[in-house]
Amino acid sequence: MAEKKKAVSVLLNGLINENPTFRLLLGMCPSLAVTTMAKNGLGMGAAATFVLVGSNLVISLIRKIVPDKVRIPAYITVIAGFTTMVQLLLAAFFPELNKQLGIYIPLIVVNCIIFARAEMFAQKNGPLLSVLDGIGMGAGFTLAITIIGSVREILGAGTWMGIPVTVDLFEPAIMFILPPGGFLAMGFLVALFNKLTSRKKKDKNECKTGCGMGCPGCSQAANGGEA
């Protein structure tokens, strides 16, 4: 029962609590660069998720064989293998998307989300949990960059997934599909995400301290200690 619970929490971890884009701020490069359209965000997210799940599984399987000193080159080789697979698959079945995402597909190799999960999770956990973590993190990443892509596409081009949605409402502000709009949209969404999920975090902190005095007590204690 406990294991099942842990598996579920690992799976959901990446969606909100440790959302790689909005909470951990990892993988900023693709999150800003390819999110000019919702479709690109979805495609990029799917590609990264595939690599993430595959590399997490393999790394967690080989974690006891690979010597600690050479683990980074070994992990990169694994990740690069999966990235090459994704690139060939995309080129074969979704040539248009492949063209849109361009250089950012090979760059998945150096995507910090994938590497961070390899280091922080797959290296320390079994294959099943690692795969679940990869799915959760990948879903969180996909969700986040699809949202960024949607906001930018709607504001900047007046379409969503290529379908016109705001035909006569307003003239789209082209800036949102240009680089400065990427930073703007990202900043506002991170702020919004943290605003919506901050209450939860606060409660957790209070539980952790367990001194029974709450936060004011702690600050008082700190002040007293310094004085």
Add this chain to the structure above:
Amino acid sequence: MDSRLYMSSSPHIRSGVTTQRLMLDVIIALIPASFAGVYFFGLRAAVLIAVTVISCVGFEYLMRKVMKRNNTVGDLSAAVTGLLLALNVPPTLPLWMAVVGSFFAIVVVKQLFGGIGQNFVNPALAARAFLIISYGTRMTSWTPPLAKAAEIDAATFATPLGALKEGGQLPNLLDMFLGNIGGSMGETSALALIIGGMYLLIRGVISWHIPVVYIGTAGLLAWILGPNGLFTGEPLFHILAGGLMIGAIFMATDYTTSPMTTRGMVIYAAGCGILTILFRLYTNMPEGVSYAILLMNVAVPLIDRFTKPARFGGKAHV
């Protein structure tokens, strides 16, 4: 007598100048340019000014409320931003775009960075840059001034700098000085802007360094980098054209985003002047004042660090 002995921390000498009074002076100084805008472009210009001022003040009020901070509408800085924004856009700009510009200026550039005194670039200029990137055609479709609309039968009209870039007919210098040319609402009349600038100088709101060095550098460089080889340019044309006057007098001198020392101001203003002329002559944009000032705004913290004066008895930093 005892009660005259006060213990307080510095500053001990106060001038009685308040932010509100300074901002009021800037508004008074902008009145000639606003009237010139309304005179040359009609009542539509007045409506645009009203919309940007009201929306800027409104966003300032709402944003402070949302962030649960004390309200700063009373210091008039939002009204100044609104007025400057209106003077920096074409008179025909759709009103809702003006509101979007006000939102960007006040909410994104000013309040999210901490409100008055904390904005990293000039809010009105940043909003203008936002609008010009987002709605390029709207922001560059100029109409002829009313006095000329009768003789020229055209809905659009090139600004002097646009004409220079595309090889059109250049207006004469007197028209450019008075403001009888196409352009943003408040930037056309050099005369009105100079009157406002003189008022600010006399009131001591700004010092002469930034406007004079900015305009001087731009004129000098325009003369040196002339179209037919070195030293063949027309400095007066470049000084009177486009947004150089309003930029040098009202935008570059914003306290928050200009250096603190005189030496810093000279470096900053010279940088603005050089960038403005380089943008005008060597890029595909006709005008470069707003980007030049925005870029130098960002460089101000560096300039301030570089020109930090030595304290009494201390060693110079650089």
